[in-house]
Every structure is written in C-alpha cells, then in structure tokens.
Amino acid sequence: MGKHVVVIGAGVAGMEAAGRLSRNGLEVTLLEKESVAGGHINDWFRLFPDRRDSNEVREYLINLSSDPKIQLKTGASVDKLTRHGSSYLLTTDAGENINADAVVVATGFSLFRSSRKEEYGYGIYENVISSADLEKLFISGEIVISSGKAPQRIGIVHCVGSRDEKVGNLYCSKLCCVTAVKQAIEIKEHLPDSEVFCFYMDMRMGGALYEELYREAQEKWGVNFIRGKVSEASETIDGKIVVKVEDTLAGRPLKMDIDMLVLMAGMEMSEGGSKLAATSGLKTGENRFFASADHHFGSNISNLEGVFFAGTCIAPMNVTETISHARAAVTEVMEYFSNNNR
C-alpha cells in the first residue's frame, strides 16, 4: 500500500504498534524522545504478577520493532501535529518535518512526581524513595539506606498521587497496589529478616494473578498490611522515618519508626502527551489523559480523523493491556486505510 504511519513514543505501546503495523506492510516512523526505545520498562527490574525479568519483554519488543520498514528516531519529540489535506505534518523539536498518512499516539504516562506530596518528604529525607527508585536498587542488587546499612523496617505507601483531590488526581492508578505487593515480596527476598508494612486504603488486586500474589505476600512472606492512608512522614535525628497513620480497622492512630519509606507513585498523563494535546487539538478528558471517542468501543479513536491512541496515554494500563490496546490501534489504522481506500 505504501502508506506511512508515524508512531509517537517508543515504549511498550509504541513498539508493539510499530511492529504490528510493519507486519501489515506499512512504512513506520517510530519517534522516541529519549535516547533509547523501551520507555518505563527500561527502569523496571521485574514485572508483576509473575515477577518476570523485564528484559524478556524488552527483547520481545525490540525484536518485533526491528524491521527494515520501521525507522526509529530517538531523541525526537513532536512539537506540532497539523492536518494537511488527507495527511498529517509532524514537526519535531529538532525542526524536522515528517508526513504521515496516519498517526498513532503512544506517548504513555509519567510517574507522579512524589515531591508534590510534600508531607511525605520525598526529596527532603534521604530514606524516603519512590517505587521507581526501589526498582533501581533491585537492579543494582543492593538495598541500602543512607547510612549504607540494609533497612530493617520498610514502609510502603499506597496511592501517592492517586485518589487524592489535594493533587488533582481523583482516579486510581490501578497498578500501584500490585506493584506494592510485588516490591514487598522482592524486599523480603533480598532481606529475609526485614519487616515490611504496606499502608493501603483498598487493595485493588483486579488483574490476573494479582490476588494470588497478595495472598502469597501475606502467607509466604509475612508482609504486614495496615489499612490507613499515611498522613505524614518526618525524620528523626538518627535518620529514621516516623510515619503517622491510622490503623482504621482497629481505630487506632499509630506513629511508627521505620528505616525506609517507599512511595507508590501514581500514573499521570505524560508531559509529552500534554504538550502534544496543547499543540494538536487532540482532546483530553477529566483526568488530563487523552479522551477517546468512546469509552466502550472507541478507546483507540481520537477526535482527529486518522489519529489513534495506543496504551497508557488514555488511562493507566498494565503491560498486557497496553500490548492488547496497541494491537487494537493497529486494527483501527488498517480499517481507516481500507475505508479510505487510498
């Protein structure tokens, strides 16, 4: 057909979409703002629920998107997207113009900047870290706190930047409960003598094998789950973190000393996505993610003809859902071309 599709974002959704589009005979340009493809998965050690090595998924995606029909351009973000007749003109931040017969937006998510929830002391106290920081420690193979020692008591705070009017995010990020459970188990694997406390409001284990993982965390690993949202963290003179929380099941306010606090940062519309929305006329919804044409049967379809969404640029999704959603976007692109018969 000789049609050319530009995919914006080379994370899980973008790589999957690009690979599937090229398999369907289309020419693809895959734009990535970072210097390498892969997206967030590059920073993650293992993936829930089976704690599979993230490298395996990355390799699958690299294989899929390594095709002569796919041109990967890294270090390129899109400044402008404008319609020109039946095609689109994309302008990159480097000033390059690219023509596209269709566009797949796969700009993904940004992790909530935990320092915005200042009462948790991220960026102020050294031993308060984010879920992403903990993955880096897992990759390094060593979990240590600022003193250089291994932490004995570790707290995990759920819903940081999610379900919280105070930061303007009313929605649930959907993946942080299972991430907390996964990370709690991994901490126990690394440090069998440590105590791990998860502070949660609701355990939202609504994915395949999530509940089983939760149960394993309790039964096999002895992770403690305390139902209450942490109100604030402070630091003692010897670098411990004091957490204030109510054990709402016992109706008891607690003050706990711990060595390391891990914040389960939520998912937000990515900065690249917001920038694109502002310059392209693509609509966003209540939660600032891109707004699909229909929540039930048009989640890949945007308000601009020929521009489609793939993955977490519309809502939080796990890797499995992201891959399915990217494939669905490809189906929409193919149908768009055959309907327009051009």
Next chain:
Amino acid sequence: MDNLFDKLMEDIRFEEGLNACMNCGVCTAICPAAEFYSYDPRKIVDIVQSRNNELIEDLLKSEQIWYCGECMSCKTRCPRGNAPGLIIMALRGLSQDLGYFTESEKGRQQLAIKRTIGESILNTGYCVYIDGISPEFHPEQGPTWEWVHENRVDLIERLGGNYKGDGPGILRKIPQETLDELKKIFEVTGGLERYEKIESYSKKKAAEMNLDFDEGIDNEYFSHIYKTNNGSHTR
C-alpha cells in the same frame, strides 16, 4: 422527631465539610486531639455520612464531639476534600441548639466556657484576661500563680504593660465603643441567643442533677462541671 442529618445540612459548615468519606484515616492520623483523647474524627465523619438518625443523636449527646481543637489540620490533608473540623463545628452547634450537650461531661462544660471565655470577650474584649485566671480554677498555672495574680498590677507595670489603661499597650482597656461593636456582632450572628440556650439547658440539667444553680462561677453546678473528670477521656 427531626431528621438530624437534614438539620445538619442547614449549616453551611456541614455542607462545606462533608463530601464523601472513604475512611482512609488521614484526618485521624494528623489530628492532634486524636493523639491524646479517645477520639477519632474519621469515625465521626463516617457516622454522619451514614445518615442514621439514632447514631447521629448519640453523637450529639456524646463526649467525642467536644475533643476537637478546631485546628483544621484535617482539612488540609483529606484526599476527598472533607473537613472533619467543620463537621464537628456543625455537630456542636446542633448539640447546643437541641440541649443534647448537657448529656455528656465535656458537653456540660459549654456552660463553663460560656461564663469564662464567652463573657470575658463581651466584658473586656479579651477571650482571656488576667483577672479571670483565678488560682483556684487554674492549678495548671503552677505554684507561683497565686502570687503573680495578687501582684498583677505592679508586675504588669514593671513588664511595660498598660493594665486596664487607655491608649495602646499590652492588657490595655478595650474602649466601650469597640465592646459595643463586639456585642452587636454576637447579637446579629446569633451568638447571644446561643449563650442563652446554653444557660437555660444547663439550668434544667442542674435541677435534674439536684445541684444548686446560680449566675457566675460560685455555685454547685458550675463547680461540678468545671472540676469533675470521669477519667475516661484520654487514650
């Protein structure tokens, strides 16, 4: 009987303070009163949002609603934008209106607050003025207070104050026209009416409890509500 939830809804503070509570406990975890008292603002919010008339009535008659310091720390943190402190204010107001406050030890102390701080504002322009902090009723001031209180005129002068004097300075006299204005505010906003309600419900309670009731602080009922402590308020 009145629907108490509807009555609460007539209070702007209640409407403002209650959206929907998800029982996260952040308000209780941050609450300075909850650290000390047997007090859980989360539970209070959960009870009022149940709209259960009996439970709300119990709450209005309970000790719990009198522990809050109205510091509003809870409002700054609630992820649902509720303000338990404002809800408590509305509950207190309704408890005073309906006379339920006389059913609890902490509630009965409303009369003490009215007659000390409440009247002090109107008479002196100060919530608390040194004359009113008598050694008998304020043992927390420590052993030297009796001497300080007795010698307050000389002492305040040496400290550079302007005790009951005209013009500027610490502890100065508040001019009559300012006091008149204050009184007007209490009249227009219903403060005075509330004072009267507290007086009349307390009088009724005193009769029920067989205790002498009179104006001022020198009578059995006042002394009783001021000094008794059942010992079960704190954690």
